[in-house]
Amino acid sequence: MNATTHAVFGVAALAGAALVAGAEPPAYVYPAAVAAAWLPDVDNPRSTLGNGLSRMKNPTLNLLSRPLSWALRTTSFVLVRTVGHRTLTHSLVGVFLFSLTVWLLLGGFPNLVLALVAGYASHVFADALNTRGVPLLWPAGKPFRLLPGGIRSGGAVEVAVALVALAFTLYALLLLYPGLRGAIGLQPI
Numbered sequence: 001m002n003a004t005t006h007a008v009f010g011v012a013a014l015a016g017a018a019l020v021a022g023a024e025p026p027a028y029v030y031p032a033a034v035a036a037a038w039l040p041d042v043d044n045p046r047s048t049l050g051n052g053l054s055r056m057k058n059p060t061l062n063l064l065s066r067p068l069s070w071a072l073r074t075t076s077f078v079l080v081r082t083v084g085h086r087t088l089t090h091s092l093v094g095v096f097l098f099s100l101t102v103w104l105l106l107g108g109f110p111n112l113v114l115a116l117v118a119g120y121a122s123h124v125f126a127d128a129l130n131t132r133g134v135p136l137l138w139p140a141g142k143p144f145r146l147l148p149g150g151i152r153s154g155g156a157v158e159v160a161v162a163l164v165a166l167a168f169t170l171y172a173l174l175l176l177y178p179g180l181r182g183a184i185g186l187q188p189i
């Protein structure tokens with residue numbers, strides 16, 4: 001699945017989880033869900049985050065983003081040299097370790113924790129729809145696929161799936177934020 005599909009799935013997962021949990025996440029946590037939805041592919045040095053962050057025009061922002069960029073590149077290098085791509089980060093163990101770390105570090109910000117965990121888990125779910133599947137029980141077991149055959153990365157079916165996820169996201173956001181309904185001319189709930 002490409003970065004755009006993962007971003008859509010990340011936002012969809014956050015909106016869906018917020019509906020189920022009865023939460024109303026503030027706007028700033030949505031980009032966090034997108035970043036978390038890209039994070040499992042950090043084990044691929046050519047992925048959006050594995051390649052580090054691009055240089056920012058603002059010098060202050062650039063200075064702040066450099067350490068994070070180096071940390072991402074280092075993590076990417078270590079993961080690809082030790083466990084390889086689509087292993088630990090795409091498994092239940094990976095989801096658990098990520099959730100535990102986020103909860104320990106950011107437990108005081110439940111909406112942010114919800115966004116990061118939903119985003120991360122959405123990546124593994126999206127890749128499970130893929131032809132290659134995901135090694136859910138890594139280091140044991142075969143790759144797990146949600147669909148027989150799976151969806152080919154970059155194909156028309158992936159675009160269709162991303163559009164369905166986008167439609168779900170819009171619907172969920174309208175339910176979550178009644179004010180949005182008024183803004184687009186619908187009756188407020």
Ligand SMILES: [Zn+2]
Pocket residue numbers: 040041086090123127
């Ligand atoms: Zn992946």
